[in-house]
Amino acid sequence: MNIELRHIHKHFGKVHANNDIVLDIPSGTIQGILGENGAGKSTLMKVLSGFIQADSGEILLDGKPVLIKSPADAIGYGIGMLHQDPLDFPPMRLVDNFLLGRSGGLFPDRKAVEHGIHELAVQFDFSLDPERYVDSLTVGERQQLEILRLLWLGARVLILDEPTTGISASQKDKLFETLRKLAKQGMTVIFVSHKLEDVEVLCHKVAVLTTGKLVGEAAAPFNAKKLVEMMFGKEISLGARRPLKLGARVLELRDLAVEDIRLHLADINLDVRAGEVIGVAGMEGSGQGPFIRACAGLIRPVNGRVLVNNHDLTGSSYHAFKRNGVSFMPASRMEEGLVPGLTLTEHFVLAEETRGLFIDGDQGRKLAEDRIKSFNIRGTPVSTVESLSGGNQQRALLALLRMPLSLLLLEHPTRGLDIESTIYIWSKLKERCQEDTSIIFVSSDLEEILQYSDRVLVFFSGKVTPPLDVSSLTTEKLGELIGGMGWARLTSGGAHEK
Amino acid sequence: MKNNIWINIGFQVGALILALLITTLLLVAAGAPPFQAYESIVTGAFGSSNDVVSILISWSPLLLTTAGVLITFAAGLWNIGIEGQMVLGSIFATWMLRLLQNTAVPPMLIVVLGILFGMIGGAVWAALAGALKTFGGVNEIFGGLGLNFVATALTIYLVFGPWKRPGVASMSGTQPFDQKLWLPTISNTGLSPWALVLSVLVVAIVYLLLRGTYFGLRLKAVGKNIKAAFLLGIPTWQYSMFAFLLCGTFAGLAGAIQVTAVYHRLLPNISNGYGFLGLLVAMLINYQAIWVLPIAFFFAALNVGGIQLQIVYKMDSSFAGVLQDLLVLLVLLGQGIRERFLRRA
Numbered sequence: 022m023n024i025e026l027r028h029i030h031k032h033f034g035k036v037h038a039n040n041d042i043v044l045d046i047p048s049g050t051i052q053g054i055l056g057e058n059g060a061g062k063s064t065l066m067k068v069l070s071g072f073i074q075a076d077s078g079e080i081l082l083d084g085k086p087v088l089i090k091s092p093a094d095a096i097g098y099g100i101g102m103l104h105q106d107p108l109d110f111p112p113m114r115l116v117d118n119f120l121l122g123r124s125g126g127l128f129p130d131r132k133a134v135e136h137g138i139h140e141l142a143v144q145f146d147f148s149l150d151p152e153r154y155v156d157s158l159t160v161g162e163r164q165q166l167e168i169l170r171l172l173w174l175g176a177r178v179l180i181l182d183e184p185t186t187g188i189s190a191s192q193k194d195k196l197f198e199t200l201r202k203l204a205k206q207g208m209t210v211i212f213v214s215h216k217l218e219d220v221e222v223l224c225h226k227v228a229v230l231t232t233g234k235l236v237g238e239a240a241a242p243f244n245a246k247k248l249v250e251m252m253f254g255k256e257i258s259l260g261a262r263r264p265l266k267l268g269a270r271v272l273e274l275r276d277l278a279v280e281d282i283r284l285h286l287a288d289i290n291l292d293v294r295a296g297e298v299i300g301v302a303g304m305e306g307s308g309q310g311p312f313i314r315a316c317a318g319l320i321r322p323v324n325g326r327v328l329v330n331n332h333d334l335t336g337s338s339y340h341a342f343k344r345n346g347v348s349f350m351p352a353s354r355m356e357e358g359l360v361p362g363l364t365l366t367e368h369f370v371l372a373e374e375t376r377g378l379f380i381d382g383d384q385g386r387k388l389a390e391d392r393i394k395s396f397n398i399r400g401t402p403v404s405t406v407e408s409l410s411g412g413n414q415q416r417a418l419l420a421l422l423r424m425p426l427s428l429l430l431l432e433h434p435t436r437g438l439d440i441e442s443t444i445y446i447w448s449k450l451k452e453r454c455q456e457d458t459s460i461i462f463v464s465s466d467l468e469e470i471l472q473y474s475d476r477v478l479v480f481f482s483g484k485v486t487p488p489l490d491v492s493s494l495t496t497e498k499l500g501e502l503i504g505g506m507g508w509a510r511l512t513s514g515g516a517h518e519k
Numbered sequence: 520m521k522n523n524i525w526i527n528i529g530f531q532v533g534a535l536i537l538a539l540l541i542t543t544l545l546l547v548a549a550g551a552p553p554f555q556a557y558e559s560i561v562t563g564a565f566g567s568s569n570d571v572v573s574i575l576i577s578w579s580p581l582l583l584t585t586a587g588v589l590i591t592f593a594a595g596l597w598n599i600g601i602e603g604q605m606v607l608g609s610i611f612a613t614w615m616l617r618l619l620q621n622t623a624v625p626p627m628l629i630v631v632l633g634i635l636f637g638m639i640g641g642a643v644w645a646a647l648a649g650a651l652k653t654f655g656g657v658n659e660i661f662g663g664l665g666l667n668f669v670a671t672a673l674t675i676y677l678v679f680g681p682w683k684r685p686g687v688a689s690m691s692g693t694q695p696f697d698q699k700l701w702l703p704t705i706s707n708t709g710l711s712p713w714a715l716v717l718s719v720l721v722v723a724i725v726y727l728l729l730r731g732t733y734f735g736l737r738l739k740a741v742g743k744n745i746k747a748a749f750l751l752g753i754p755t756w757q758y759s760m761f762a763f764l765l766c767g768t769f770a771g772l773a774g775a776i777q778v779t780a781v782y783h784r785l786l787p788n789i790s791n792g793y794g795f796l797g798l799l800v801a802m803l804i805n806y807q808a809i810w811v812l813p814i815a816f817f818f819a820a821l822n823v824g825g826i827q828l829q830i831v832y833k834m835d836s837s838f839a840g841v842l843q844d845l846l847v848l849l850v851l852l853g854q855g856i857r858e859r860f861l862r863r864a
Binding site: 339340343349351356357358359360361362363367368370371372375377378379380382421 | 736743750752754
């Protein structure tokens with residue numbers, strides 16, 4: 022389907038989120054939409070998919086002007102959107118999620134739906150069991166589910182909002198392959214991202230947004246340097262690696278065994294030194310979650326011991342871990358990290374040590390202003406967290422972490438952030454490392470793992486590598502390990518400790 | 520932003536007018552001349568100093584229950600069991616008074632102990648609902664509703680069983696206590712200045728708690744996102760439990776006041792729906808503690824004025840309740856519409 026956007030304007034209060042956007046997307050194209058956080062990408066896509074209405078402007082589909090008033094309208098026209106945060110119904114089965122989006126009779130035909138899911142899953146090489154519950158899926162699998170559902174509803178235009186955040190490299194390859202197949206069949210794919218490398222390998226053409234305006238378009242092959250300049254108005258380079266100085270032992274895992282419903286991880290041994298950064302790589306759902314939550318005291322290990330600063334905290338509560346300087350930052354910011362309805366100031370006050378009975382309002386505001394400034398959050402002390410953009414929510418989450426800390430446990434610390442923010446956040450984290458905080462972070466971004474870790478743990482279906490020195494790793498080698506290859510070569514070696 | 524305040528007020532006034540309109544239609548349908556009916560409500564509420572005293576007697580327990588549910592609402596809990604918690608306050612207060620009424624303990628001390636014991640009774644009943652929720656996974660609405668029925672049954676059992684009047688047990692309750700066990704009231708009206716002062720004090724405490732304390736902020740965090748609150752280091756289930764206990768204590772106080780100041784005995788339906796009415800007031804004021812005093816007063820006045828309808832037009836006195844319910848419903852509806860309207864604008 023040919024899409025034409027004509028002079029789209031959208032205001033949110035004083036913010037001009039979309040300013041006179043004009044864009045043509047011919048059928049069969051994979052159109053990239055690039056821009057940093059808050060550039061207006063998501064807004065434009067929400068206008069196109071009916072979640073919000075433009076203040077003015079026109080949308081033409083195959084040359085005909087249409088009025089898209091709701092997501093149901095959009096899907097009626099064949100426009101389906103995959104959101105940054107999956108919009109599904111966690112406590113229901115996959116098949117019921119499919120049934121929900123479908124208008125139909127009183128008694129839904131489950132058999133037919135299951136058959137439909139199965140056919141599509143085979144066609145695009147997804148492995149999803151229709152009888153599973155959605156809350157047992159990883160973010161990557163939930164994304165697959167959502168794509169399948171939109172295809173099944175008859176979408177001919179697929180909008181993907183930051184789809185590669187939070188999924189593993191091989192899942193990403195699979196996704197791209199799927200998208201290319203779809204484009205070949207005449208589908209229009211709109212790929213919203215801040216990741217240059219994804220846009221480069223996938224898209225046919227790209228439009229760059231900055232502060233609500235469309236600042237430029239380019240067709241493949243792209244000149245990466247020029248795209249970065251369009252996005253940020255300048256070139257960016259990654260920070261240089263600092264040599265590691267090994268400090269005292271902060272975390273000690275002895276024969277740790279943890280499990281969740283699907284996985285059992287055993288015999289994890291790890292010493293983490295002050296100031297060290299451990300990257301945790303692996304496909305989504307390979308056991309990284311239970312592992313890092315066991316390090317935080319959020320789940321009880323089934324075996325083994327966890328020592329923090331030489332205190333045996335095995336089986337202690339999360340609060341005891343917290344008292345010992347351990348902090349955990351979850352991946353799902355609005356579900357586990359932040360409290361919708363409370364302001365930034367209230368969050369910062371909550372995260373700090375309690376002083377007396379009454380909150381000092383002035384001090385709280387000052388604290389908030391300081392943090393907002395030093396973490397470069399686009400918001401005010403009285404902004405509620407749900408009014409912030411995704412990237413700014415992530416920054417707020419990081420700004421909540423107390424100082425000083427012994428051990429910082431992060432799940433996908435830069436998921437959904439643009440390059441500039443990622444570099445910024447890691448510079449903040451590295452500052453903490455200089456002050457002897459150790460970091461363990463889970464990420465599905467191989468570049469991030471290789472760039473910022475000192476040592477790396479790779480998870481693959483319930484197995485964990487010994488800690489691998491990052492200097493012994495390359496993207497290819499890491500990718501192989503994540504995919505389950507090359508494990509035989511790993512004996513006990515690799516680590517730089519006894 | 521200033522605009523918003525006027526839009527807000529506009530919606531509230533609109534809801535009030537619409538509620539009056541619908542009530543008027545209902546009055547006409549019921550065969551009562553609507554304007555005279557309203558007039559009789561107003562004169563019923565403010566016609567004499569006696570009526571104003573009646574309003575104040577209703578005001579006090581309503582303030583306490585509203586203050587209580589503001590705490591549980593802040594913690595994200597629907598403490599519908601507050602009605603039963605108030606009943607348990609009455610039962611416990613009666614129990615203490617019965618235990619000590621024929622002893623040498625100074626009467627005023629007995630009354631004070633009775634009130635304290637009533638507060639404990641309310642807290643215990645709330646703790647049950649809280650424990651069911653926290654440890655048993657029973658939604659507090661179902662738990663509270665169930666405990667309300669148990670509380671009512673318990674009252675009736677006591678009034679007709681172990682605590683029945685000498686002679687014939689009746690719906691008019693247990694044998695009234697000796698006058699020396701009455702909370703001092705203004706010229707024997709049932710209006711105790713102590714009860715009023717305590718109730719207003721409780722509202723002030725709740726206002727301060729929710730507005731500027733760490734406790735209040737943490738409670739709100741627990742109410743709005745319990746997972747995130749836990750990760751921020753807040754002992755979440757303890758806070759939920761404490762919200763129940765605090766609410767139950769206030770409800771128990773309200774129940775104890777009904778016994779020591781108003782009725783001087785235990786009777787069925789002693790809570791008189793003040794718990795549910797407190798939930799309505801809290802919803803109507805959008806959980807803003809600053810509005811508790813005037814709105815609770817307004818509701819109390821409607822309650823008292825509504826009795827007049829029964830006398831003059833032989834209508835059920837619950838007609839005032841219809842107006843109250845409609846008002847809450849329409850204000851909530853107005854809020855919903857306003858939110859949609861503002862989002863589009």
